[in-house]
Amino acid sequence: MKLSEKIRYAGVDDHREKNFENQWPLPKGISYNAYLVIDKKIALIDTADAAFADEFLRNIQAELGDRRIDYLIVNHMEPDHSALLSLISREYPEVTIVTNAKAVPMIEGYHGITDRIRVIREGESLPLGETSLQFFMVPMVHWPETMVTWCPEEKTLFSGDAFGCFGALNGNITDSKSTIFEEYKDEMIRYYANIVGKYGTPVQNALKKLGGLDIHRICSTHGPIWERQIADVVSLYDKMSRYEPLEHGVCIAFGSMYGNTEKAALELAEQLREREIPYTLRNLTAESYSFALRDVFRFDTLVVGSPTYNNEIFPPVRQFLEGIRDRQIKNRRFAAFGSFTWAGGSVKQMTQMAVDAGFEILREGLSFKQGYMPGKCDFDALADLCR
Numbered sequence: 001m002k003l004s005e006k007i008r009y010a011g012v013d014d015h016r017e018k019n020f021e022n023q024w025p026l027p028k029g030i031s032y033n034a035y036l037v038i039d040k041k042i043a044l045i046d047t048a049d050a051a052f053a054d055e056f057l058r059n060i061q062a063e064l065g066d067r068r069i070d071y072l073i074v075n076h077m078e079p080d081h082s083a084l085l086s087l088i089s090r091e092y093p094e095v096t097i098v099t100n101a102k103a104v105p106m107i108e109g110y111h112g113i114t115d116r117i118r119v120i121r122e123g124e125s126l127p128l129g130e131t132s133l134q135f136f137m138v139p140m141v142h143w144p145e146t147m148v149t150w151c152p153e154e155k156t157l158f159s160g161d162a163f164g165c166f167g168a169l170n171g172n173i174t175d176s177k178s179t180i181f182e183e184y185k186d187e188m189i190r191y192y193a194n195i196v197g198k199y200g201t202p203v204q205n206a207l208k209k210l211g212g213l214d215i216h217r218i219c220s221t222h223g224p225i226w227e228r229q230i231a232d233v234v235s236l237y238d239k240m241s242r243y244e245p246l247e248h249g250v251c252i253a254f255g256s257m258y259g260n261t262e263k264a265a266l267e268l269a270e271q272l273r274e275r276e277i278p279y280t281l282r283n284l285t286a287e288s289y290s291f292a293l294r295d296v297f298r299f300d301t302l303v304v305g306s307p308t309y310n311n312e313i314f315p316p317v318r319q320f321l322e323g324i325r326d327r328q329i330k331n332r333r334f335a336a337f338g339s340f341t342w343a344g345g346s347v348k349q350m351t352q353m354a355v356d357a358g359f360e361i362l363r364e365g366l367s368f369k370q371g372y373m374p375g376k377c378d379f380d381a382l383a384d385l386c387r
Contacts, residue, residue: 029168040129254305
């Protein structure tokens with residue numbers, strides 16, 4: 001648990017929760033990271049999910065013994081990080097909660113706590129002894145009260161949800177193993193796409209604000225502590241928050257009622273495979289659209305298939321497209337396809353949603369009536385356009 005002589009890890013792994021925020025799947029679990037800065041005075045930075053109260057308290061006591069916590073730093077009030085604020089206040093009744101003004105009413109609302117709160121301002125420092133903590137506001141990354149904490153003596157940034165990812169740590173607390181970044185990269189992209197993706201401009205503002213710091217360690221609230229691969233992590237966040245595709249390739253996302261749209265999706269996938277164009281195939285009726293959203297951030301091209309349902313887009317596909325719209329994703333190429341029997345509105349409506357998003361339309365949508373048969377639509381030409 002020791003990151004340095006002054007900084008200790010006190011977080012927990014969660015393999016219990018199936019869906020983060022009750023909607024995003026966690027096939028590899030998740031970590032709730034918290035940290036202790038141990039000096040003449042002791043600061044606890046963030047807490048953990050309410051389900052892990054006993055384990056979290058044991059972790060703290062193992063590091064501190066009988067010493068008290070002087071400060072509890074609240075970077076972000078979302079309950080997966082702040083749920084144990086009341087517990088810490090009871091176990092360490094002399095603790096002072098340190099946060100910014102926007103978090104104060106949230107603390108009262110969630111915990112009923114109104115006293116022993118120290119409100120800090122942008123750039124303010126808190127001395128602990130040989131070390132100190134400095135605070136920077138990063139609103140809407142991804143809540144309005146969000147801030148980060150900087151320890152200049154340790155060159156360590158406690159970054160809140162920024163630079164975080166899905167996936168439990170399973171003992172891999174830091175990126176000391178050279179493959180850690182690649183192992184967690186997909187889950188970092190998915191975390192960003194699902195949780196932070198709407199807030200590209202605030203993320204860019206935060207990156208500029210923190211760009212002058214000589215950061216040697218990033219301690220986020222989810223995922224590994226970054227020491228060796230900081231440049232890769234920051235570069236990834238920079239590209240995603242600019243809505244730049246991370247690589248060339250195609251996300252095929254589709255929903256199907258009776259299998260016809262699925263047959264078309266499989267044919268397009270085969271055409272792409274033959275051309276050695278990278279692609280993923282996401283069945284929106286069989287899995288959460290969480291993974292398709294990740295692939296939209298990853299690839300430069302999106303092809304979406306939907307049958308017409310009550311003269312509209314099939315609901316699982318509409319939810320996915322609305323997720324793209326809500327995240328204000330830009331700079332993608334797009335095409336649509338789909339089946340219908342008595343009215344064929346879905347392809348036209350999907351294309352219009354892509355036009356409204358500013359996507360480049362590769363070609364007129366491919367719409368087929370009463371069952372899909374190979375050759376009925378020109379997927380060979382569409383695959384060529386995806387090169």
